[in-house]
Amino acid sequence: MNIRLKKEEKVKVLCADDLYGIMQRVLVRESRIDRNREHLWTVSLDNAYRILNIELVSLGTINKTLIEPMEVFSIPLQKRAVKVILVHNHPSGELTPSERDKDVTDQLIQVGRIMHVPLMDHLIISEKDYYSFMDSGLLKELEQSLKYVPAYEIKRRYEKAAIEIGKKQGNNEGKKEVAKQMKKEGYEIEAIMRITGLSKAVIGRLKVE
Template sequence: MNIRLKKEEKVEVLCADDLYGIMQRVLVRESRIDRNREHLWTVSLDNAYRILNIELVSLGTINKTLIEPMEVFSIPLQKRAVKVILVHNHPSGELTPSERDKDVTDQLIQVGRIMHVPLMDHLIISEEDYYSFMDSGLLKELQQSLKYVPAYEIKRRYEKAAREKGEQRGEEKGKKEIARQMKKKGIDVELIMEFTGLSKAVIGRLKEE
């Protein structure tokens, strides 16, 4: 459901405060009954960080709402957004992100990369305050996660990293450097073996420097 904005609300979003002022008013407009349920909105931005659209994607229960990547990015793609911000409310007023909030954000960061519509922030809001994944540093942390990164992309990243460090002076050395970095990130040994062709014993002896 598209959220109608007043002319003065179609502003540039340069920080979380800018958006929270708008989303707080959007939430308060809801009936008291609906305010006690979790909402999920997408905020589509243009290249100048101006709001193109705010869409209510899902209306859930008191502590959970449905989040499907296809639904999250559907309207931003239609609006030709170049950036997107995710917003959802916690009716309890407790703004600390849950493990599920973190996991969903991790997944949507990767979807945004594939779609070339990066997830710029994720706000958890109440009627009184908000939590910003970007301002807290959590967004940057999740951007380093490999949980939802396709296997081919993991391989490409580490091959590129090895070349840039100038440590690929020989095929075997290059493979070991890739394996070492993948091991450091906690990637499964079987996957490292598949990518590098190194044996489990060789990988086991590599130091995570």
């Protein structure tokens, strides 16, 4: 459902505080009954960070709402958004992100990358305050996650890293450095062998700090 905005609400979003002022008013407009349920909104932004659209994607229960990547990015793509912000409320007033909140954000970061519509922030709001994934540093942390990164993209990243390190230290040393990093992150030996071209014996001898 499209959220109608007043002319003065179609502002540039340069920080989380800019958006919270609008989303707080959107939440307060809801009936008291609906305010006790979790809402999920997407905020579509243009290249100048101006709001193109705010869409209510899902209305859930008191502590849960349905979040499907296809539904989240459907309207932003239709609006030709170049960035998107996810917003959902916690009726309890407790703003600390749950493990599910973190996992969903992790997944949507990767979907945004594939769609070329990056997730700029995720706000958890109440009627009195908000939590910003970007301001807290959690968004940057999740951007480093490989949990939802496609296998081909992981391979491309490590191959690129091996080439760069190889230019500085020699091709074989570059492969070893990449293999060490992959071991540290818990990759199977067979996967490391495929990406680096190193033998199982060589990989087995590599020590990870």
